[in-house]
Every structure is written in structure tokens, then in C-alpha cells.
Amino acid sequence: MSAVKPAAPGRTPGPSQTDVVVQSIRQMIIDGRLRPGDRLPIEKELAPALGVSRNALREGVRALSIMGVLETRQGDGTYVTALDPSMLLAPMGFVVDLQHASGTHHLHAVRRMLETEAAALAAGQIGADALAAAAELLHGNEVELRLAEPNHETVIENDIAFHRIIAAAAGNPVLSALIDALGGRTMRDRLRRSIAQPGADETAHREHLSILSALTARDADRARTRMAAHLFTVEDYLLERRTTD
Helix, strand or coil, rough: CCCCCCCCCCCCCCCCCCHHHHHHHHHHHHHHCCCCEEEEHHHHHHHHCCCCCHHHHHHHHHHHHHCCCEEECCCCCCCCCCCHHHCCCCCHHHHCCCCCHHHHCCCHHHHHHHHHHHHHHHCCCCCCCHHHHHHHHHHHHHHHHHHCCCCCHHHHHHHHHHHHHHHHCCCCHHHHHHHCCCCCHHHHHHHHHHHHHCCHHHHHHHHHHHHHHHCCCCCHHHHHHHHHHHHHHHHHHHHHHHHHH
């Protein structure tokens, strides 16, 4: 096998053809030349227009599809997606999952900043249906926690769904998508805490009831404060675990 030749001294390697495709299509969307739902030109037209090979074009399209920017429909071509924030920010959840446990408390600090403001925003506009759905989730947990051996995963899944209702009610899809991207890591840490700390589920349930009460009263300040207090208990646990691990 021949050795890879190093780059010439003083020369910075240029972007690959795949990078050119990604950046060019990105710029076309930013400039408005491609809009959500638009179909991309066919390969034999777009590749020479971008100055790349067809293989590089396919690789770039594949990368943008993974990012949620493009969608290839079999036999029909490639289209720009709706560019929905929840889809575009979904890969961030993968990045979050790869973070080392030693940095988990940093992720939760970001989550706290986002969710406290989401709770305040939700207090001003949450609808009756969302309040009813949140109350139903908490009632389900109340029933589960009365059992001799409650299912921790069921309780935590309801907890996550409760937080998602609040995030959605904030009315900001980007904020909601960011919070959701942190959800996978949150669920694992909550499960660990539920098992390690007796009474953790009951404490979280009382805190959720307090948050729901503030939302029902349309009190933004209390909703923000109670959400912050609730999330600080999780952060405190993570910091304590970090010092003992």
C-alpha cells in the first residue's frame, strides 16, 4: 500500500467536493433560490453547475438528507424538506448522547436555562387541552407511585412527556426542539437517580404538581421559579455523583 502524501508545506487543503455540495445547497436555501418543498435540479444539471462530480453530489445530498435538509423520494427526485426545527435539531440529540458522563451536569445546566423560560412562556398561553393532558400524566404517575413496586421507567416516561407538553406550549418550535434534543440523556439520568435515591420519584412528582399549579394559575414567575427549583434537584444529584464516582 502506498503512503499518503502529505500536503505541500504552506498550503491549506481546500474543501472536498462533498463539502462544496453541502455548502452550495445550504447557500441556495439561505438566499431563497431553493425554498421548503422545492425540487432540486436533476443530477446532470446540478453537478456541473456546482463544479462537482455526480458521486460527490450524491454524497452531499446524502449528508444533507441525514441533517433533515433534503428528502429523496424514490423515482421522483430530491426535495428541500419543510426545514422543521424539530427535524433539523434532532441530530443534536446524538451529539448529546455521546457526551461523557463527567460533563452531564453541563448539559443539565443548559436544559435548566431553556426549560425555566419555556415554563414562563407556557404560563401565558397554555391551552386547556394541554393542561388536561399534563394533569392526566401526573395522575398516572400518582397511581403508579402508590404501587408496592412502581415501574420507574413508566414514571420517567410520563415525566418527560409532561416536560414536552410545557415546551410545546411555550409556542417556540426552536426552543421546544432544543429541549427535546436533551431528552434522551435526561431520561437516563433520571432513571439512575430514581433507582439510587429512595423517594426521588415522589419528590419529582410533588415538584411537577407545583409547576402545573403555576401554569394553571397563568403565573409566569412562579412557573419559572418552580421549574428551576425542580431542575436544580437533578443537577445537585449529578454534581454529588460526580464527586463520588
